[in-house]
Amino acid sequence: MNNVTGTNIARFILLLLIQVIICNHINFLGYINPYIYIIFIFLYPVKDERLLFLFISFLLGLLVDLFSDSGGVHAAAAVSLAYARPLILKSSFGMLYEHQSIKFNATEIGILISYITIGTILHHLILFSLEVFNVSEILLILKKTLFSSIFTIILSVLIIILFSRNRK
Amino acid sequence: MQQIFNFVIRNKTFLLFLLLLSIALTLTIQSHSYHKSKFINSANVLTGGVYGTMNSVDQYFNLKTENDILAEENRILREQLLNSSVVKDSSFIDTTYQKSKYRVTTAEVYKNSYSLTNNYLTLNKGKNDGVKQDFGVITSNGIIGIIDNTSKNYSRTLSILNHKSQINAQLKSSNHIGSLTWNGKSPVFVQLEDVSQFAPIKEGDTIVTGGESSIFPKGIGIGTIDSFKTDISGDTYTIEVRLFNDMTNVGTVYILENLDSNEINSLENKSDE
DSSP: OHHHHHHHHHHHHHHHHHHHHTGGGOOBTTTBOOOGGGHHHHHSOTTSOHHHHHHHHHHHHHHHHHHHTOTTHHHHHHHHHHHHHHHHHHHHHTHHHHTTOOOGGGSOHHHHHHHHHHHHHHHHHHHHHHHHOOGGGHHHHHHHHHHHHHHHHHHHHHHHHHHOSSOO | OHHHHHHHHHTHHHHHHHHHHHHHHHHHHHHTSTTOOOSSSSOSHHHHHHHHHHHHHHGGGGHHHHHHHHHHHHHHHHHHHHTOOSOTTOSOOOTGGGOOSEEEEEEEEEEEOOSSSEEEEEESOOGGGTOOTTOEEEOSSSEEEEEEEEOSSOEEEEEEEETTOOEEEEESSSOOEEEEEOOSSOTTEEEEEEEETTSOOOTTOEEEEOSSSSSSOTTOEEEEEEEEEEOSSSSEEEEEEEESSOTTOOOEEEEEEETTHHHHHHHHHHHHO
């Protein structure tokens, strides 16, 4: 248990620092940035208390906001993703989720990708809708969501595969 | 009563979610109104410290460009000094006439963003250095923005690449004024709106800051006219301005304090009554 908590705390801090120091300043093609801090929300232990999980996700989003001067958009997107996670888990993992026996280290790559894709698109859509905050710019919102999502998904999947120990 | 408690306990996850989401939305909405984003901004000890450490590493990679910019600026200053119109050998020097109106502070940019819809810069000078809200920020090329929040050692600048930014500007060739806004599309262009249709506009003309606001002195460079079109109403021009500054590469900036701003503001408030 302690080991898991320690890993999560380290992951929290590391992902936050990588996000604000490196990923917020990539600006690929002018405006495309990956938001990889949501890996923390993806990989948070499934069995843990949901209230704590919601709160930690909120805190993570708020810290990213603090660094990027964006009001509360990351906090809102992160907490929504955390709240919707059981649904996304159910739709991607199916039976495994019912039995509470998901191990992110040892899932099939296809399932992992579908899980991350749904989550990322949800998160980014909320994020950019709130950031642009203007319904008439819906094309801009969709464009940003699409391209940033692609970037985030590729990076997230690579990072998860690279850092999972038990994969054969 | 029992039922209320039961309801709360049963739906505690959803209620916490609603609470956190509404906090986040409140912060978001507040951040869209100028001068209200007090709590969530990057001018504080934690974020300033992290960005400061990062900047001290980052600086070394930009030393060469930074040197070039400084050398170029030195050249311009030297030129102005040599061509200055003040007659040096006169026996009478009117010192009161040369009283400076602006105090200039140099600052390092710790964080710069230009790809969001509302962009800010974090600078390494704050209240301890006498920097306050509504001071202007420029570089040797032109304007950057206006200070909108300060902490002890850091300050946050509302970039001209921000929906909230509205700066008084005018044509260099005539005194027709307009307000400078940004449509969020490209960090290279800003828009000058509400320019009178009688203004003589040519592509390539220079746009400078107007003297109407007490934040910037008159005549600081902004950019050149790239294209222009008449408004829907047909009364005014909207001008696409190509910025002098490369907003994606800002290292050292100057913070301007107008020493007369209190006097000007109190005078203007008086006439409102």
